[in-house]
Each structure stands twice: as C-alpha cells, then as structure tokens.
Amino acid sequence: MISGKVFLLPAPTLAADWTEKMSRRVAxxxxxxxxxxxxxxxxxxxxxxxxxxxxxxxxxYEVCTQRGERSGRVVALVDHDCYGASLTFVFGQASLRGGCAFVALARLRNSFWGKPPDDSLFALRVVKEIVHELGHTWGLPHCADPKCVMHFSNTIADTDRKGPAYCAICHSKRNSCGGLKPIP
Ligand SMILES: [Zn+2]
Ligand SMILES: [Zn+2]
Incomplete structure (x- = not known):
C-alpha cells in the first residue's frame, strides 16, 4: 500500500511537464x-x-474507485466544465471521507470568460483549487476568510481573491485532523 502521498491524475490534454510543475507547487x-x-x-x-x-x-465516484485502497489522496485534473447535483457548475468536488477529489479546469481558463489567455494565472488558479479540494479531503470545511484557500469560490473572482495557502486556523485544523495519516 502507498501511504502519505498525494497523487495528481492528469487529464490526457495536459502536458507532462506542466502537471509536474503543478505537483511541485502543490507540494x-x-x-x-x-x-x-x-x-x-x-x-x-x-x-x-x-x-x-x-x-x-x-x-x-470514478476517482474514488481509482484511488482504491491507497491511503494517500488522489486528485484528478479534469479538462471539462462540470456541474453538481445542486450547483450549476463546480470548480471541483471532494469526498470528505474518501480521500479523493477532482478539479474541473474549464472555468479556470481565461478563454472560458472571453478574456485573453494567461498561462500563469491559469496555473495559479489550478494550484488554489487543488489545495482547496485537498483541504476537504483532510476534513476541512469552508472558511469565512476570503483570503484563505478554503474559502468557497462562487465565482472565478473569489478564486482570484484567495491565496493558494491555508489561513492559520485552517492550517492548525489540518494538522489536528490527521494530516497525511490514512483515513480510518
Ligand atoms: Zn469547497
Ligand atoms: Zn481558513
């Protein structure tokens, strides 16, 4: 069994070196x-x-199935626009107890909003949303601090307003909720 790690599962459209770069930034x-x-x-x-x-x-569900018995966290990068049961769109979704999540990339690109492409902004948004979904897999709820990565993004402006890191409170909760320990 592989333990204590995060795995990013890239969409087939993503360049290998780009995904590696994302993995280093999330790390x-x-x-x-x-x-x-x-x-x-x-x-x-x-x-x-x-x-x-x-x-x-x-x-x-599919990501959680692929995670299987691993004790690490698995985050799929999905190059599509996605919706949720009660949400017109989602930037990502996570299973709070399953250790699995995905990030939907489509709305993180400027082109979706009719704006000129911005690769570095796109990458920063992706890092934020990966960390956000990972935070849920550590058991963190949404945070009221608009600068905290665990703040809920209702719009792309919310994603741009928040930072890629946990606020002090979320950081301490994350440590106390077990960090990278296997899910019971
Ligand atoms: Zn969330
Ligand atoms: Zn926070």
Missing part, C-alpha cells in the same frame, strides 16, 4: 510528497448533452 503548500499518477479520462456517459457539462458526482 510547497501542502508540505508533503505530491506525485503525478496515471492519466484520468472522463467517461463519455457522464456528459449531459442538454447542459453541455459533465456530472461531477459521477466523476468523483
């Missing part, structure tokens, strides 16, 4: 080992053709 924030795992492809049956989006709960 700096989380202060733990982050590795790139195998490619994660979203099944076509999760697509809702009337919404032009993929259903988040199905993707999350």
């Amino acid at each position: 700096e924030v989380e202060n733990c080992s982050v590795r790139v795992g195998r490619t994660f492809t979203v099944r076509s049956e999760y697509y809702n053709s009337s919404r032009l989006q993929y259903r988040g709960e199905d993707i999350l």
